[in-house]
Amino acid sequence: MRVTALLKELGCSGEVTILSDSARTALDAANALNIQVGQVASSIVFKLPSGNPLLVITSGRHRVDTELVAKNLGVEKLHRADADFVKSASGFSIGGVAPIGWVNQPEITLIDEALNEHDVAWAAAGHPHSVYPTSFSELLRVSGGTPMIVGD
Numbered sequence: 001m002r003v004t005a006l007l008k009e010l011g012c013s014g015e016v017t018i019l020s021d022s023a024r025t026a027l028d029a030a031n032a033l034n035i036q037v038g039q040v041a042s043s044i045v046f047k048l049p050s051g052n053p054l055l056v057i058t059s060g061r062h063r064v065d066t067e068l069v070a071k072n073l074g075v076e077k078l079h080r081a082d083a084d085f086v087k088s089a090s091g092f093s094i095g096g097v098a099p100i101g102w103v104n105q106p107e108i109t110l111i112d113e114a115l116n117e118h119d120v121a122w123a124a125a126g127h128p129h130s131v132y133p134t135s136f137s138e139l140l141r142v143s144g145g146t147p148m149i150v151g152d
Contacts, residue, residue: 003101003126010142014133016125024095024128026060033122037061041115041123043097045086047079052107053089057099059114062151069150095128099143109145
């Protein structure tokens, strides 16, 4: 699994956990892990006006405010990414998109500042049944992302 190898290569301490139930949604992941939904670091892919991918790693407790994010990035609009775009950009299927290990790096990566409210966050590890523990600071370090308020 490329995410597992990359976690080790990047010096991340968290180990991948395989869940018996799917973690396709933040609520599914929170229920399976018995954690708060806000501790789930959901990787959401959008298409920028340039046609390139934008990765927003958001707290599972809220939705991405696309108008706010577009305004903060200085772009007219964010476009929804379909399953084929997500797969070709990241190499992962929707529901298992990891914040690292993409086949084509996103043009921009944003990390929801709300994730900093938790010592531990859980992110997808490349498959809808696999997750790993991480932190806001680790996500910033390994993804090269920029912290931003992305929703309410």
